Amino acid sequence: MFEDNKRKEAPEGSILTVLGSAARFEGKFTIADSIEIECEVAGEINVEGKLVVGKNGIVQANVHTVDALIMGLYEGDMVATGEVEVTDTGRVSGNIETDSLVISKGGFFNGNVSKMKKGRQGEVALAPSKGHMEVVEATKLGKKPDRKSTRMKSSHKP
Numbered sequence: 001m002f003e004d005n006k007r008k009e010a011p012e013g014s015i016l017t018v019l020g021s022a023a024r025f026e027g028k029f030t031i032a033d034s035i036e037i038e039c040e041v042a043g044e045i046n047v048e049g050k051l052v053v054g055k056n057g058i059v060q061a062n063v064h065t066v067d068a069l070i071m072g073l074y075e076g077d078m079v080a081t082g083e084v085e086v087t088d089t090g091r092v093s094g095n096i097e098t099d100s101l102v103i104s105k106g107g108f109f110n111g112n113v114s115k116m117k118k119g120r121q122g123e124v125a126l127a128p129s130k131g132h133m134e135v136v137e138a139t140k141l142g143k144k145p146d147r148k149s150t151r152m153k154s155s156h157k158p
Helices: none
Strands: 002-005 015-031 034-047 050-053 058-065 067-070 073-075 078-080 083-086 091-093 096-098 100-103 108-110 113-118 124-127 133-137 151-154
Touching: 050 058, 058 067, 067 078, 078 083, 083 096, 096 100, 100 108
Parallel strands: 015 034, 034 050, 034 058, 050 067, 058 073, 058 078, 067 083, 073 091, 078 096, 083 100, 091 108, 096 113
Antiparallel strands: 002 015, 113 124, 133 151
16 A cells, blocks of 8 residues: 655655555645655645645645645645646645646646745745636746646736
């Protein structure tokens, strides 16, 4: 059920993989490296590396992580100090605080996005973005559009 695995989308080093279509874990988890989830997990997850929600993964949790790759279903609030990517099979419902959000064509996101501003080392100040978020076209936040990712535009007016 648990195994170390290296994948091209995972960061360098090992990644803990949690498998099992009928498996369900609930609670508070702290992962020292990276993790790939291919089952159902609920609660709170703190990942010091990259969180990968596989195509068969269902995560209903509040998450603190460096990077996240969502290929399955994610519901909850997420704080990611690096990049969050929702692939064409990914489905996200919840709020995300990150410096970079990429949504591939076909991916789904329903929630609010806040761009993080780095303060003193180890601290983060948020620049909130309230209102309905809609998919506009392919790009990373703050970069010019390309064909593979999606930029989020807020309809909220300050």
